[in-house]
Amino acid sequence: MDQLSAMQTFRRVVDLGSFSAAANQAGVSHTVLSRQVKNLERHLGTQLLNRTTRRLQPTEAGLLFYRHCVQILEQMQAMRLELSEHQQQPTGTLRLGVSTAFGELELGRWLPDFVEQHPGLHIELNCTDRFIDLLEEDVDVCLRVTDHLPDSSLIARHLAASEVVLVAAPAYLERHGAPDTPEALVRHPLLGYSHLQHPQRLRLSSAAASQEIQMPRRLSANSPMALRAAAIGGLGIASFDRFIVQDALGDGRLVRVLVDWQLPARKLHAVYPQSRYLAPKVRAFLDYVQRYYAAPRWGH
Template sequence: MDKLSVMNAFRRIVERGSFVGAANDLGVSPGLLSKEIKLLEKSLGCALVTRTTRSMSLTEAGQEYYAKAVTILSAVNALENDIRASARALVGHLKINAPHSFGQLVIAPMLPGFLEDYPELEVTLSLDDHILDMIESGFDISIRVRPSLPDSSLMVRRLGQLKQAIYASPAYLERFGAPTSPDDISAHTVIGFTLAGHQSEWLLHGPGGPRKLALHPRVKVGSSVVLRDLLIAGCGIGTLPDFISREPERDGRLVRVLPEYELPSPEVFAVTASHMGSDPRAKAFVAHLQDGLNDLYS
């Protein structure tokens, strides 16, 4: 027996003065309503309603139950309204974790619009290229940019896929020549990203199928933004995801090397400890990020 539902039915019976009127309001049969009240009386061990063929009245226990039921149901209704209002207003504190470069170049430019939409929400954006235990660290959302994610109890939503390719500066290519095939890479200075799974080996997809290249990077850095800057400075050849390479390639500071080849495409995931819909703050941010990514790659 759903106590709150039966309590609400009893309140309606009292306020309407009849089982028939209450049943019409609630969309159930008078017989079902009568059966539920009898079960309630049985569970309480006393009669709440005295009925005759022409009228009904409350017992002393019924009057007490009605008064307390009104108080309880009003409190429940107020609580639900407060929660709904809070969800609409999105108040509270949202803690987000993301990789450095993706957070700096993709998420940070999208934050002003999100903050304007939800002025009562506090946001902490923490940037770290290592995968952290988001529950232990207290994060509501972790944005991860990886080829795939291992199975876990966390909730995962895929937001999009990035492209990754090889780049160098025009000055470097003018000085050392542009590779014309994957085999030519071994004669060039390679700059690697220490946290990438491909820093010592590139798996290239292009004409003729996949090719594996063993690498010996002269320089290894722990920031893809620093890697980009070293490439722009003419220090060598390296790989970059499209959200980092797009602007310097557009203004001519970087040139695509072996443009017919690409590396495996990393994906963008939003990870939460619970279902996205159960936290309106997380749901709103993920939707905002999804819209931003759709605009970025449209």
């Protein structure tokens, strides 16, 4: 029995919670992985997994073995990387997850420079507005702009603050008038992002007060880029991360609304699986985006 391969299989099954997910990631059949773990249990003389119809759960012995597996496999990975050319020059495929808006509007500003600095890397982009499972979908790093990160074993590195602004098209404000107080917003339709828990609710604050406003909804969408197009088209008022509308504010297609009031800012994070040793390609990427976003990028 190839004990190292069996340990890798066991770790993958525990991380992903099922043989099916582990088999899909490894590109082999469910039967092959199940047989490997059974042979490992026979070799060790103890049961490692409690198998149910819904999910696999490590036994007490399985948890102990899992901790040793993680330590041994990461030490082996570190040894291989230290002995290879990868330690000097990042190579291979970097799987990167981003939102659709970030992919369309931000990556073009800095990704070409990063790729030029690391010609041995191939970038594989996963652009989606849903929160993906990095382990199940085999993504190395995900860039997320959010006001809340779910609890998980992932590492989240803060890169930058993302200002949220309230905007509308000049033509819309000419037809309907520009609101001069938060209370006046209730007479205007909101273009709402449907992935938010409360798409019609805005929390506004100034130096002296804070208010929560419920706006009537004219349009909701699960795509920030579709909402951006609707706002530019004059359908109503919308709130966006500034990077989504920075160019439209710059050329006058959109203008700020209630500039003396602020919406809660969000944060840009780089999220990646926890590991004692980062692959050079991941470390190079994290260091690059940390340096890039250390300088303010989404100005007023």
